[in-house]
Amino acid sequence: MQAASYFEIEPSRGWASLKLRTVWAYRELLYFLIWRDVKVRYKQTALGAAWAVLQPVLTMVVFSVFFGQLGKIPSDGLPYPIFAYTALLPWQLFAHTLTESGNSLVSNQELITKVYFPRLVIPLSSVLAGLVDFSIAFSVLLGMMYYYGIAPSMAVLTLPLFIMLACATALAVGLWLAALNVQYRDVRYTIPFLTQFWLFATPIAYPASLVPDPYRALYGLNPMVGVVEGFRWALLGQTDALNPSVFVSVLVVGVLLTGGLFYFRRMESTFADVV
Amino acid sequence: MSDVALRVEQVSKVYRLGRRNRHQTLRESLTDAVAQSVRRIPARLKGLPSSRPAQETFWALKEVTFGVAQGEVLGIIGRNGAGKSTLLKILSRITEPTQGRVQGYGRVGSLLEVGTGFHPELTGRENIYLNGAILGMRKSEIRNTFDEIVDFAEIETFLDMPVKRYSSGMYVRLAFAVAAHLESEILLVDEVLAVGDAAFQKKCLGKMEDVTNQGRTVLFVSHNLLAVQDLCNRAIWLQEGRLVEEGPPGRVVSHYVQTSFSALTEQRWEDVNAAPGSDDVRLRRACVRPTEDAAASIDVCTPFAMEFEYLNLKPGAYLNLSLQLYNEQGILVFESAPVHEPVWQGNPMPVGLFKDVCHVPGNLLNDGMYRVVLHLVKDQGTLLHKEDDILIFEVHDAVENRAGWHGAWDGAVRPILAWSTELIQEGKMC
Numbered sequence: 001m002q003a004a005s006y007f008e009i010e011p012s013r014g015w016a017s018l019k020l021r022t023v024w025a026y027r028e029l030l031y032f033l034i035w036r037d038v039k040v041r042y043k044q045t046a047l048g049a050a051w052a053v054l055q056p057v058l059t060m061v062v063f064s065v066f067f068g069q070l071g072k073i074p075s076d077g078l079p080y081p082i083f084a085y086t087a088l089l090p091w092q093l094f095a096h097t098l099t100e101s102g103n104s105l106v107s108n109q110e111l112i113t114k115v116y117f118p119r120l121v122i123p124l125s126s127v128l129a130g131l132v133d134f135s136i137a138f139s140v141l142l143g144m145m146y147y148y149g150i151a152p153s154m155a156v157l158t159l160p161l162f163i164m165l166a167c168a169t170a171l172a173v174g175l176w177l178a179a180l181n182v183q184y185r186d187v188r189y190t191i192p193f194l195t196q197f198w199l200f201a202t203p204i205a206y207p208a209s210l211v212p213d214p215y216r217a218l219y220g221l222n223p224m225v226g227v228v229e230g231f232r233w234a235l236l237g238q239t240d241a242l243n244p245s246v247f248v249s250v251l252v253v254g255v256l257l258t259g260g261l262f263y264f265r266r267m268e269s270t271f272a273d274v275v
Numbered sequence: 276m277s278d279v280a281l282r283v284e285q286v287s288k289v290y291r292l293g294r295r296n297r298h299q300t301l302r303e304s305l306t307d308a309v310a311q312s313v314r315r316i317p318a319r320l321k322g323l324p325s326s327r328p329a330q331e332t333f334w335a336l337k338e339v340t341f342g343v344a345q346g347e348v349l350g351i352i353g354r355n356g357a358g359k360s361t362l363l364k365i366l367s368r369i370t371e372p373t374q375g376r377v378q379g380y381g382r383v384g385s386l387l388e389v390g391t392g393f394h395p396e397l398t399g400r401e402n403i404y405l406n407g408a409i410l411g412m413r414k415s416e417i418r419n420t421f422d423e424i425v426d427f428a429e430i431e432t433f434l435d436m437p438v439k440r441y442s443s444g445m446y447v448r449l450a451f452a453v454a455a456h457l458e459s460e461i462l463l464v465d466e467v468l469a470v471g472d473a474a475f476q477k478k479c480l481g482k483m484e485d486v487t488n489q490g491r492t493v494l495f496v497s498h499n500l501l502a503v504q505d506l507c508n509r510a511i512w513l514q515e516g517r518l519v520e521e522g523p524p525g526r527v528v529s530h531y532v533q534t535s536f537s538a539l540t541e542q543r544w545e546d547v548n549a550a551p552g553s554d555d556v557r558l559r560r561a562c563v564r565p566t567e568d569a570a571a572s573i574d575v576c577t578p579f580a581m582e583f584e585y586l587n588l589k590p591g592a593y594l595n596l597s598l599q600l601y602n603e604q605g606i607l608v609f610e611s612a613p614v615h616e617p618v619w620q621g622n623p624m625p626v627g628l629f630k631d632v633c634h635v636p637g638n639l640l641n642d643g644m645y646r647v648v649l650h651l652v653k654d655q656g657t658l659l660h661k662e663d664d665i666l667i668f669e670v671h672d673a674v675e676n677r678a679g680w681h682g683a684w685d686g687a688v689r690p691i692l693a694w695s696t697e698l699i700q701e702g703k704m705c
Contacts, residue, residue, distance in 0.1 A: 005380065005381065005382070006379070006380055007378075007379050007380075007383075008376065008377065008378050008379075009365065009366070009368060009371070009372065009376070009377035009379075010372070010375075010376050010377075011371050011372050011373055011375075012371060028408055028413060028414055029409065029411075031408075032404065032405050032408040032409070033408075035405075036394055036397065036405055039396075039397060039401070040394055040396045043396040044396070110391060110392070111391060111392050111409060114369065114387050114391040114392075115367070115385065115387075115391055115392070115410065116367050116368035116369050116385070117409070117411070269370075272364070272369045273290065273370055
């Protein structure tokens with residue numbers, strides 16, 4: 001047996017510290033929860049992990065037919081399917097993980113009311129588990145790039161940063177929603193509307209260049225604009241310079257995420273009593 | 276006394292009523308907030324301090340203080356809602372105390388409910404790892420005890436089958452096995468012995484004994500008072516969130532048992548006119564007591580007597596009593612009347628005070644609460660009066676006649692019957 005370590009339990013007061021070190025101490029649990037989510041997601045489905053590919057691919061087909069062919073929406077000189085798919089990848093990562101993490105505390109209430117661990121592990125695991133689906137869907141993009149003869153430039157090395165930005169955005173919003181969801185189940189019904197609205201506010205079916213310049217800075221307040229533009233820039237290398245609005249996106253995510261973490265920590269002590 | 280493992284000081288927990296299990300909608304709390312601040316405006320204008328409207332609160336725990344020594348097994352008893360589970364939840368950090376402080380040494384493992392976090396789609400093997408991680412085990416720890424867990428749960432052949440296909444017995448065995456192998460210095464256990472079949476229950480108790488012999492500190496919440504007396508060195512009794520008594524388990528349990536049930540073992544009616552009955556007969560007194568030692572409590576082995584005193588008001592009456600004994604499930608266990616009583620049955624009774632005693636042998640009733648309905652009858656058939664719940668008493672469980680089995684002993688009665696076993700022929704029957 002290890003040496004007995006001292007601990008103290010007291011009511012927390014005011015704004016608690018983030019205690020990220022405790023989260024680190026529970027990294028094995030984080031790993032197992034991610035593993036559980038991944039393992040269970042496509043159990044008892046006929047198509048299995050193919051769903052991870054089918055969802056973005058089918059959406060791409062619908063977009064290409066309605067927006068590309070019929071709507072004649074410009075695509076920055078790129079073939080419309082790859083233009084849309086490159087944006088759909090981070091979008092689905094974001095939308096999916098946002099939904100999962102927003103509902104994560106409620107769907108894991110059995111755990112919350114029975115065992116102690118830093119609750120942050122739960123939404124975090126939902127977001128990270130989304131990366132597995134993303135990787136599978138990403139392989140399709142590589143095939144498409146080969147088919148259309150698009151070779152990425154050195155800018156592709158920055159791609160992980162944009163993936164991180166997408167995850168951070170999902171986590172930032174997900175933390176707020178998850179903590180609110182514990183008390184207000186309205187959140188569950190709000191999330192689908194939120195993602196739908198957000199989809200149109202993000203340049204997925206259309207290029208960001210359609211947005212008139214004076215509004216670009218405002219538009220950049222949506223962090224997913226930075227993510228999607230970053231993806232196209234890093235993978236398809238269309239424009240030479242990245243639109244500076246991406247820094248606005250980073251800033252917005254930073255603020256949202258910090259606020260979300262503190263709010264989550266503050267509410268954490270009541271989760272087990274309220275959920 | 277050895278070193279302290281856990282010190283609980285003045286711990287209180289308050290719940291706001293209606294908050295739990297009722298999910299406010301956003302609209303409600305917004306309108307509430309607006310309504311409240313509007314209501315506070317007049318007070319503010321008058322310069323009064325704004326007071327929050329009094330909210331209905333519920334103290335699940337109130338200033339509970341106790342200590343647990345290292346290696347001690349502490350039993351926590353009390354009725355439902357006494358705060359036992361809340362206490363364990365605070366100690367395991369699932370919920371925070373509202374006031375007070377807990378200090379402790381060592382890792383705290385909790386076994387509040389077996390199978391927490393089991394995923395039905397995952398196999399037994401996968402669930403062992405997942406559940407272990409949820410309970411706070413390291414991967415290496417799980418790997419080291421993996422075979423032991425599987426052995427204990429007796430599920431070798433089903434290890435790679437999703438647990439949703441397990442029988443409920445297998446499921447529970449696996450869940451308990453994982454939790455029981457948690458190597459924490461302090462273990463919190465809540466009612467887990469109430470699972471599984473008889474053989475597995477014995478195994479669980481055995482495991483609990485092992486755990487306590489390893490010098491680990493255990494806090495054990497149970498309604499199973501026999502198990503508490505058997506396993507614990509000390510017990511605390513919680514009532515309505517307060518600590519009522521702590522001490523040796525035998526003493527605490529018997530005090531708890533004696534006072535916790537609203538038994539009605541004696542009733543007396545001094546005023547004849549107000550006493551239950553009719554113009555023919557009035558009740559005077561009723562009581563139930565063990566035959567031998569009137570001060571002792573009644574357990575399943577104890578012979579006891581029910582006494583009824585009544586005033587006969589009509590000369591020459593032919594009276595008899597008739598009683599019905601119901602158990603806590605509302606089952607009529609028996610009905611009895613003094614039909615074989617040799618002196619007064621069938622004879623006219625003068626005006627005066629009579630006493631009937633009904634003797635119930637030991638080893639007849641099962642444990643539980645019983646209530647008595649008394650009928651006053653005239654001329655073998657005319658009901659003069661019926662008195663519901665004239666006596667309410669508990670027949671306690673007894674360790675002696677259980678032969679080590681701690682589970683529920685079903686049935687309305689628990690007689691000791693003669694059994695015999697004989698060997699008819701030795702050797703394999705081919």
